[in-house]
Amino acid sequence: MAIVFVGGSFKLCGNDAVAGGNGTAQAADVIAEVDGEPITAQKVQADVAKLKEQYASMPGGIPADQEAFIVAGTLGQTLQQTAMAALAKKAGISITDDQIRQKAKDQFDKAIVQFRAMMESQGKLKPGAPEAELDKQVKAQTGKTLAEIRKANDEQLEKALKDQRPLVEAAFLKEAYLDQLAKANPATEEELRASFDNYTLKRILLPKAEGTKAQADKIVAELKGGLKFEDAMNRYSKDLPMPNKKVADNTITVTGQMLSDEQYKPIKGLKVGEVSPPVDNFEGTVIYKVVAIKAELPKDFEKNKAMLLEQRSRQNADTELVAKTAGIAKGEGVVWKNDVYKALFSLNAPPTEDPKARDANLRAAADAGKAAALKAASGQASGEEIRLAGLLRYAALSQLANSPTADKAAIRKEQIEAINDILKGREDVALRLKLVTLYSEDKNPLAGTALLEATKFNTDYSDMGQGQYAELARNLAELKKASLIKPEDATLADAELARWRTEKAKFEKNKPKEPAPTMGAP
Incomplete structure (x- = not known):
């Protein structure tokens, strides 16, 4: 929860919320613990509900075969945020309301300094311009003065402190912990200058395949034996050349700030002409050669050096914090209290381009969903938990059904x-x-029963309901033609469709009329 300049406006943002969200978590609602910190179903479901609001304008909302992935992703974020807050507490960090207010004020003031520097670099503000000139630029960008923005942020913070104190505390604990990490390991000027270096690279790309590692090791040995890197590019790299060029003419540019990325880390410390060890990325395995390194310091580097050093220290702290909590993404350190959510979390497994491994992961997720649903149904679980387990299973099965080796009939039964x-x-x-x-694809008469049930539940008279009505009518006609619906069920389904048409007419009659357009100025 930080005050930043985003999209032309300053605002209090961030939803690094953890735990129960309303203070004390009820034991029955706790689905997991991280370092003794509880995570509740209520919290995860509330965050998912916020995400669903973003899809409200999409016809039908979030598809059922995608909802489980959204819940799983939200759960993963909540686990990581909880781990970060727990680390802060272990470091002896606590925070009062007054400290939160001061921290918010400091962040706002830093945002103003950064905005001023940005306007100066763009030539929209003269160096040392008075506050009145700065305020004009802020209003031009946001439509509000600094005083108005600050007042709105203060009011938003006070409301959050009153209504969602644990969430605000968790967010500012993280901020305070990042401050501590940044002060403990401040960035050096040498490191800062290096972050503005531009690296021109050549590379040998070996796509993901069996034996790629052995081939990469063989190429490295040949390079050490005297083979020119450019000759190795032409011989081995699967990159495509530019028109009328050779693969060896290809180059890419990487900034110094990108060297924290795993795929570029081996380049750090290399000199011009030196070659990296093989490194894996999303394309396959890559071997790099540094062709040139050029410093690209900003013109106002010396003037803004203190601010840039502080920003770099914070970036380093953030990278360190992410590394400290990286195991959470694999479920390390998580004590699960709920089998349904544990099964859902399995959807966060890293993606793989290996079809066999992908199908194995999806099958494991589908089986976990089935087991969780059975266990939930046999206990005191809510209908919502059984639904979530079903969503998990359905999501995995829907993707498995697209596999070339899928037993589609068996998967339909599971779906x-x-x-x-x-x-x-x-x-x-x-x-x-x-x-x-699904029933129709198997020529199963239960298709008629399913259709009759669907007609009973179509009570939506909006445009989306109109679309569902049309699909129901089309399905009914097809089932009659294929003799997959009993005559008596067909009659009842026709009656339900007639009922929908009657209710739709009432809905349209009572719907408020939109005002007629008027002439003249708006």
């Missing part, structure tokens, strides 16, 4: 089971229509 679990927690006409499709 039907998963959808029925989802429907135990919440009605969804779109999913009921999916049931009709």
Whole structure:
């Protein structure tokens, strides 16, 4: 929760919320613990609800086969945020309301300094310009004066302290911990200058495949034996050359700030002409050669050096904090209290381009969802937990169904089971229509039963409901033609569709009319 300049405006932002969200977490609601800090289902579901608001304008909202991935991603973020807050507390950091207010003020003041520097670098503000000139630029960018923005931020902070104190504390604990890390390991001027270096590189790219590591080691040995790097590029690299050029003519540019990225770390410390060891990235395995290093210091470097050093120290601190909590992404240090959420977390497994490994991961996720649903159903779990387990299973199965080696008939059967679990927690006409499709593909008469149920639950009279009505009518006609619906069920389904048309007419009649356009000035 920091005050920053974003998209033309200063604002209090950040949602580094953790734990229960309302103070004390109820034991039954705790789904996991990180370093003794509780994480609640209520917290995760509240964050997911905020994300869903962003999809509100999308017809149908979030598709059922994607919702589990959103919940899993939100859960992963919450675990990491909790771990960060726990580290801060272990470091002896605590924070009062007054300290939070002061920290917010300091962050706002830093944002103003950074905004001034940005305006000066763009030539929109003269160096040393008075506050009145700065205020004009702020208003031009945001539509508000600095005083108005500060007042709005203060009011927002006070409301957050009153309504969501644990969330605000967690966010500022992280900020205070980052300050501590930055002060303990401040950036040096040499490091700062190096971050503005531009590296011109050549590379040998070996796409991901069996035996790639051995081939990379062989190439390194040949380079050490005297083979020119450019000749090795032409011989081995799978990069495409530019028109009328050779692969050896290809170059890429990397900034010094990018050297913290795992794929470029081996370049750090290399001199011109030196070659890196093989390094893996999303494309495959790469071997780099440094062709040139050019310093590109900004013109106002000396003037803004103190501010740049502080920013660099904070960047380093943030990188260190991410490294300290990296294991959380693998579930390390997490004590799970809920099998459904533990199973959902499995969707956060790192992506792989190996089809067999990908299918194995998806199968494991689908099986975990099934096991969690069975366990939840046999205990005192809520319908929502069973629904989440069904969403997990359905998401994994939907992707598995696209595999060339998939047993589609077996997967359809599992998808039907998963959808029925989802429907135990919440009605969804779109999913009921999916049931009709799955049953129809197997020529199963239950397609008619599923369609009749879908017609009963279509109570949406908006444009989306109109679309569902059309799909229901089309499916009904197809099922009648294929004799996959009993005559009596077809009659009942026709009656439900007629009921929908009647209710739709009432809805349109009672809907407030939009004002007619008027002539003249708006």
